[in-house]
Amino acid sequence: GAVVSQHPSRVICKSGTSVKIECRSLDFQATTMFWYRQFPKKSLMLMATSNEGSKATYEQGVEKDKFLINHASLTLSTLTVTSAHPEDSSFYICSASRDRRRGDTQYFGPGTRLTVL
Amino acid sequence: AQTVTQSQPEMSVQEAETVTLSCTYDTSESDYYLFWYKQPPSRQMILVIRQEAYKQQNATENRFSVNFQKAAKSFSLKISDSQLGDAAMYFCAYGFRSGGSNYKLTFGKGTLLTVNP
Numbered sequence: 001g002a003v004v005s006q007h008p009s010r011v012i013c014k015s016g017t018s019v020k021i022e023c024r025s026l027d028f029q030a031t032t033m034f035w036y037r038q039f040p041k042k043s044l045m046l047m048a049t050s051n052e053g054s055k056a057t058y059e060q061g062v063e064k065d066k067f068l069i070n071h072a073s074l075t076l077s078t079l080t081v082t083s084a085h086p087e088d089s090s091f092y093i094c095s096a097s098r099d100r101r102r103g104d105t106q107y108f109g110p111g112t113r114l115t116v117l
Numbered sequence: 118a119q120t121v122t123q124s125q126p127e128m129s130v131q132e133a134e135t136v137t138l139s140c141t142y143d144t145s146e147s148d149y150y151l152f153w154y155k156q157p158p159s160r161q162m163i164l165v166i167r168q169e170a171y172k173q174q175n176a177t178e179n180r181f182s183v184n185f186q187k188a189a190k191s192f193s194l195k196i197s198d199s200q201l202g203d204a205a206m207y208f209c210a211y212g213f214r215s216g217g218s219n220y221k222l223t224f225g226k227g228t229l230l231t232v233n234p
Contacts, residue, residue, distance in 0.1 A: 042226070046221060051219065091160065093160075095162070107164070
């Protein structure tokens with residue numbers, strides 16, 4: 001149980017285009033989903049937290065107009081990188097938890113590698 | 118601010134031997150959670166073990182166990198009978214409630230574990 005999927009696993013796009021990444025909890029309802037960014041050989045950096053039906057909460061330094069997050073249902077959250085540039089190239093990982101009040105375990109998706117040319 | 122420190126960038130162990138990975142954290146909170154995640158070359162984050170701060174008993178999960186020293190703010194991971202499949206980057210993470218109702222994770226920088234046959 002507690003499986004999280006991400007789609008696509010890899011994406012290559014041209015500079016200036018927008019890219020959407022989907023994160024789905026397959027066998028549980030996720031009240032909260034998280035989006036992370038990971039640079040090569042580095043740790044995970046939290047970008048934003050989203051609760052179903054609410055606006056996402058962004059971490060300091062993360063541009064909310066550039067990284068649009070939608071959490072429209074209890075099983076789906078999307079991250080849209082708008083007007084992507086080469087510096088947005090990175091590994092993006094989502095996670096999901098069942099109960100935001102209890103510090104419940106976060107279950108992670110397999111990640112999406114974004115390359116912006 | 119909460120910080121997580123993993124002082125060992127790399128560790129190695131012989132197959133079937135035991136290895137301990139170190140983690141310390143800094144917090145003024147009393148209610149929090151601690152986790153160890155592993156990230157193999159596939160980059161899928163996998164939960165290894167979880168510890169609630171209010172529990173004095175150390176968590177165990179098959180060959181994996183922790184030594185949780187709350188006063189010392191230490192949370193080490195012991196891997197017994199190491200297997201080749203244990204080779205991965207291991208991240209220590211501290212879960213806390215920030216402001217509102219959401220719990221967030223702060224990750225250490227990771228320890229790369231090599232298992233030698």
